[in-house]
Amino acid sequence: MLEVADLEVRYGAIQAVRGISLTAKRGELIALLGANGAGKSTTIMCIAGALKPAAGSIRIAGEDVTSAGPEAMIRKGLATVTETRDVFPDLTVAENLMLGSYIRRHDRAGVTEDRERMLTLFPRLAERSSQPAGTLSGGEQQMLVIARAMMSRPKVLLLDEPSLGLAPAIVDQIFEMIGVLKRSGLTIVLVEQNIAKALEVADRAYVMRLGRIAASGTAGEISAATDFNAVYLGG
Structure with a gap:
C-alpha cells in the first residue's frame, strides 16, 4: 500500500534523511522508532507531501505520488495527524x-x-x-x-507522536483506538517515542538513527534484538 524507496530529504546543506526505504502492506501497522533528531518526523512530513524529497520515490497503492502536495496526497488516500x-x-x-x-x-x-x-x-x-x-x-x-x-x-494514516504529553490513562485509550483502526484494515505508519506501546500494536518496525534505517523487522524481532539504550542515548 505504501512504498518509500531511497528517500533523501535536505534542509539546505543539512541532510536529514539519508536514503531510507520502507514499505507498509494493506492493513499493516508499521512503527518508525528513534531518538529526537533521527529523522522520523521529517520522513513523515515528506511522505505527507509537506516536504519535497531531494531524491527517492513515494508510492501509494502502486501510484507514484513523489511530487504531490498535501492536498493531492489526501485525494490519493493518505491522511496525516501531526504531533502539534x-x-x-x-x-x-x-x-x-x-x-x-x-x-x-x-x-x-x-x-x-x-x-x-x-x-x-x-x-x-x-x-x-x-x-x-x-x-x-x-x-x-x-x-x-x-x-x-x-x-x-484514507487508505494510509500517518500518526506522528500521538502519545506526546498525554497522561498514561489517556495514552492507553489512544492506543486502543489505534488498534481498532488497524483491525478495520487501515494501513498505519506510526512515529512514536513510547517504544513499548508502539511495539504492542505494530506488525513491523523500523528504527532510525541519524537519518538512516538502523534496524528493521517484526515488532517481536525489534523488541528482542534492538539496543534501545544505544538508539536513544548513544550508548
Missing part, C-alpha cells in the same frame, strides 16, 4: 469533523455515516460534539484530530 494536534479551536467538535470530509463534501450520506462512526469510536467526542474544540483537553484534541483525519476515508 492542530484543531480549529473556535469551531465545534462536529464542525472540525466535517472539515475533515471536505474532499467528500458531495457524499452527504457517506459523510454522515462516517461522522457517526467516529463519534461511536470516540464516545468522549460524542459527549462534546457541540463544544468548541479549543476547550477540549489534550487527550480529547488528539482523539479529534485522529477522527478528523479518518473523515477523508
